[in-house]
Amino acid sequence: MQQPGTVPWDDLDATLAEVWRCLGVGASARRSAFHHPTIATSGHDGAPRLRTMILRGVEPALRRLRFHTDIRAGKVAEIAANSHAAVHVYDPGMKLQVRMTGLAVISHGDDAARQAWQQSQPMSQACYGTRPAPGTPIGAGGDFALPASHSPELAEGEANFAVLRITVETMETLYLAHGGHRRAIFAWEGASLIRKEWLAP
Numbered sequence: 001m002q003q004p005g006t007v008p009w010d011d012l013d014a015t016l017a018e019v020w021r022c023l024g025v026g027a028s029a030r031r032s033a034f035h036h037p038t039i040a041t042s043g044h045d046g047a048p049r050l051r052t053m054i055l056r057g058v059e060p061a062l063r064r065l066r067f068h069t070d071i072r073a074g075k076v077a078e079i080a081a082n083s084h085a086a087v088h089v090y091d092p093g094m095k096l097q098v099r100m101t102g103l104a105v106i107s108h109g110d111d112a113a114r115q116a117w118q119q120s121q122p123m124s125q126a127c128y129g130t131r132p133a134p135g136t137p138i139g140a141g142g143d144f145a146l147p148a149s150h151s152p153e154l155a156e157g158e159a160n161f162a163v164l165r166i167t168v169e170t171m172e173t174l175y176l177a178h179g180g181h182r183r184a185i186f187a188w189e190g191a192s193l194i195r196k197e198w199l200a201p
């Protein structure tokens with residue numbers, strides 16, 4: 001949970017700056033609601049698919065959010081077919097909902113993935129050695145194997161490790177207040193902010 005602070009929620013620029021600040025904090029603060037947003041993709045049947053993911057990094061200047069995932073996960077194939085994604089956060093302490101849309105890109109076996117892998121904790125790296133692959137039907141709940149945290153097999157998980165980056169194209173905020181909610185929308189095209197306005201809540 002973020003500290004509510006004294007954000008001037010009647011100011012569009014301050015609202016936008018506050019959301020990027022919260023995302024930046026969320027990338028490292030485990031207790032922040034921004035640390036574990038919900039990510040939406042489109043399934044192969046066109047229906048939405050949602051899942052929680054840990055926010056690993058934020059590049060505000062590029063409007064980019066970074067996540068880690070397994071190349072074998074269903075979402076990776078969904079993104080390959082349709083790169084449109086959405087991100088949702090609700091921070092109850094701040095009474096703030098943030099909804100974003102953007103384009104998702106997967107990096108696998110490249111410098112970005114290598115660097116992120118090297119910066120990951122052994123405990124996190126172990127997840128990428130899951131056998132069989134995530135989503136495979138198994139006979140009983142425990143019928144899968146993970147490499148031990150400091151075993152040589154841990155390194156094999158790197159082949160499954162992928163970085164998912166979402167470049168934000170629209171952001172909608174909803175701040176809940178007794179005196180009247182505040183809803184705002186921001187949109188970008190390339191590097192340009194093309195929309196910045198209040199909406200009726």
Ligand SMILES: Cc1cc2nc3c(=O)[nH]c(=O)nc-3n(C[C@H](O)[C@H](O)[C@H](O)COP(=O)(O)O)c2cc1C
Pocket residue numbers: 036049050051052053054055067068069070073074075076134135
């Ligand atoms: C708190 C929490 C954090 C999670 N973090 C991640 C994550 O960072 N990356 C990831 O791929 N899956 C993460 N998961 C698992 C996903 O929510 C999802 O179950 C899994 O990735 C399979 O999704 P898919 O079949 O849509 O690919 C997390 C789940 C929870 C509950």
